[in-house]
Amino acid sequence: MVESSVVESIGPDAREVRRLEEAGFDFKGSAAASPAGDGPISEAGRVLHRVLSDAVTAGVFPGAVALVIKDRSVLFFQAFGKRMVTPEVEPMTCDTIFDMASLTKPLVTTTLVLQLVDEGVIRLVDPVREFFPEFASNPLGNATVEQLLTHTAGFPEWRPVYLHARGREDALSFLAGLEAVAQPGESVIYSDLGFMLLGFLVERLAGRTLEVLARESLFEPLRLQDSTMARAADARRTAPTEDGNLFEQGMIGPEARNFGRWREGIIRNTVHDGNAFYVLDGTAGHAGLFSSTVDVAVLLRNLIGGNRETPLFKALGKRYVELVGLDRTSHLSGDHRGLGWVLNRSASLLFGPSLNSRAFGHTGFTGTSVVVDPGPGDEAGREPGDAGIYILLSNRVHPGAHNTEIIGFRGRFHEFASRLVAEEE
Numbered sequence: 410m411v412e413s414s415v416v417e418s419i420g421p422d423a424r425e426v427r428r429l430e431e432a433g434f435d436f437k438g439s440a441a442a443s444p445a446g447d448g449p450i451s452e453a454g455r456v457l458h459r460v461l462s463d464a465v466t467a468g469v470f471p472g473a474v475a476l477v478i479k480d481r482s483v484l485f486f487q488a489f490g491k492r493m494v495t496p497e498v499e500p501m502t503c504d505t506i507f508d509m510a511s512l513t514k515p516l517v518t519t520t521l522v523l524q525l526v527d528e529g530v531i532r533l534v535d536p537v538r539e540f541f542p543e544f545a546s547n548p549l550g551n552a553t554v555e556q557l558l559t560h561t562a563g564f565p566e567w568r569p570v571y572l573h574a575r576g577r578e579d580a581l582s583f584l585a586g587l588e589a590v591a592q593p594g595e596s597v598i599y600s601d602l603g604f605m606l607l608g609f610l611v612e613r614l615a616g617r618t619l620e621v622l623a624r625e626s627l628f629e630p631l632r633l634q635d636s637t638m639a640r641a642a643d644a645r646r647t648a649p650t651e652d653g654n655l656f657e658q659g660m661i662g663p664e665a666r667n668f669g670r671w672r673e674g675i676i677r678n679t680v681h682d683g684n685a686f687y688v689l690d691g692t693a694g695h696a697g698l699f700s701s702t703v704d705v706a707v708l709l710r711n712l713i714g715g716n717r718e719t720p721l722f723k724a725l726g727k728r729y730v731e732l733v734g735l736d737r738t739s740h741l742s743g744d745h746r747g748l749g750w751v752l753n754r755s756a757s758l759l760f761g762p763s764l765n766s767r768a769f770g771h772t773g774f775t776g777t778s779v780v781v782d783p784g785p786g787d788e789a790g791r792e793p794g795d796a797g798i799y800i801l802l803s804n805r806v807h808p809g810a811h812n813t814e815i816i817g818f819r820g821r822f823h824e825f826a827s828r829l830v831a832e833e834e
Contacts, residue, residue: 416462418487421503425703428634429483432707436483453829457485460825465490469814470776472501472648473803475822476702479830480796481710486702492648495808496675506635506647506701507802508681510773513698514604515733516708517623517638519558519749520721521611523732524626526554527722530614533748537562540610543585552593554610557603559737559746563589564600569661571687572668580688581609597743601684601695608694620692627721631711635701639691641678642699648804649677650775656810657683675808681775702800705779713781713796730783730796734769761820763827764797776805778819782827797830799823 421429426436450458461475472490476483486503493499509516525531533555537544544550552562565587574580584606591598608619615622620638628636641647653673658665665671670687680686682696691697700708711721712729725732736754738746745754753760753768760768760780770780782797801822805815 416465416489417500418458418462418489419500419502420488421486421703425486425503428703429706432710434478434481434483434706434710451829451832453825453832454485457822457825457829458487460821461487461489464818464822467814468812469818470803470805470812471807472505473776473801474501474503474505474507474702475826476706476798476800477826477829478706478798479833482833484829484833485826492804493675493677493807495652501648501804502646504635504646504701504703505802506641506643506699507777507804508641508648508650508773508775509698509700509705509777509802510682510696510775511601512700512705512771512773512777512779513696514694515749515771516700516705516779517619517627517698518604518607518611518694519733520712521615521619521622521626522554522558522607523725523729523748524722525611525614527725531610533558537606537610540613541581541585541606543581547585547587548589548592549585549587552603554607555737555748556593557607557610558748560597560599560603560744561594561738561741561746562600562603563591563593563595564598564603564606565590566599567601567660569657569664569668570602570605570684571670572661572664574688577609577612577689580605580684584609595741597738597741597746599744601682604695605684605689605693608692611694618692619694619697623698627708630721631707633700633704633707635699636704636708637699638697639680639685640699644678646701647678647699648802648807649675650681650804650806651676651810652808654681654683656806681806702802705800705802706798709779709781709798709800713783730767730781734767734783758816758820759823761823761827763824763831768797770799772819774806774810776803776815777801780823782830797827799826 474488477485488501492501538550556562680691685693685696733748745752750769768782772778780799
């Protein structure tokens with residue numbers, strides 16, 4: 410345990426350490442990473458610790474878990490603040506399970522789509538209408554799989570689908586009836602709805618639910634013990650989110666009064682996102698993943714570095730970073746996008762000033778984020794697994810979702826975390 414004058418922090422227990430070591434990571438013995446907290450801690454580690462502690466004190470989030478990895482070495486692994494503040498108080502721990510919200514998009518949905526590409530089932534250039542005749546007369550049907558992955562398909566950002574649909578077939582019909590807000594390929598418009606459709610695409614082509622596919626293709630092969638869809642694996646370790654869906658009610662306005670199924674009380678162990686929960690039984694292409702810091706690290710390690718024992722891809726092999734990190738929207742205004750990820754070439758506040766230009770990452774509405782910094786590239790003789798991994802999982806929507814301080818904080822976190830990584834180079 411590392412003491413702070415303001416906020417207590419807790420390191421990983423033996424279970425988290427063992428799981429990371431089994432996945433090929435090692436610990437440097439720093440007090441900011443080891444469960445005993447009795448190793449040396451660098452000045453950069455102390456500063457990062459203070460930055461996170463101060464964030465809790467300032468109300469950026471009630472609590473958070475931060476994990477920083479460089480070239481398979483765990484440099485920083487600490488939990489800060491509170492997992493729950495109402496109706497009871499619980500300390501944040503490193504094994505806390507989080508509603509990952511939109512991190513479902515790159516970690517689950519994009520991975521499952523790329524597996525289908527890897528197997529030759531679909532191509533990135535295939536149009537939506539080829540798989541969904543429901544879109545035959547809609548210009549959105551001309552959008553390709555790649556455009557869905559890069560948020561350039563022309564779908565609106567968000568709609569309260571639950572006001573119009575119950576179940577997957579209803580939801581698909583609603584999507585097919587939407588009016589495009591841009592022509593496919595014309596502009597970058599971040600869209601939950603486009604990734605909802607990608608979830609339907611994976612299910613239709615594989616003949617299994619997204620929940621089953623994620624479990625059989627990702628969670629079980631990689632032994633991700635804390636990763637599930639729709640509901641958390643262990644309710645007792647799960648970070649709660651909002652008190653009801655008040656934020657979404659505010660987004661809808663007066664029409665929200667006509668919806669008779671709003672949840673009341675603190676949401677815990679079920680997905681926070683309204684469209685996923687009310688329409689799709691908690692599992693969707695845009696939201697629904699529950700996971701822990703360790704599981705996310707293991708998944709990222711396998712994606713960016715490959716795994717000979719349990720490879721996620723066949724033909725793609727170790728080309729994941731090259732494939733998803735390619736800037737596919739450089740000719741458009743808005744964020745620079747790869748397949749499922751936002752790139753550090755964007756004006757996003759996510760990355761901060763110090764990460765390599767090849768870094769890519771993603772955020773989740775509930776307060777989650779991951780960033781991968783592949784470094785300068787293969788020309789420097791680096792292995793694909795030699796990358797910086799930055800994971801910050803928080804419960805910033807607990808108990809209310811109107812606090813947006815984390816938007817500015819993420820870049821600050823990455824700035825100081827990258828200084829810790831620089832000490833190891």
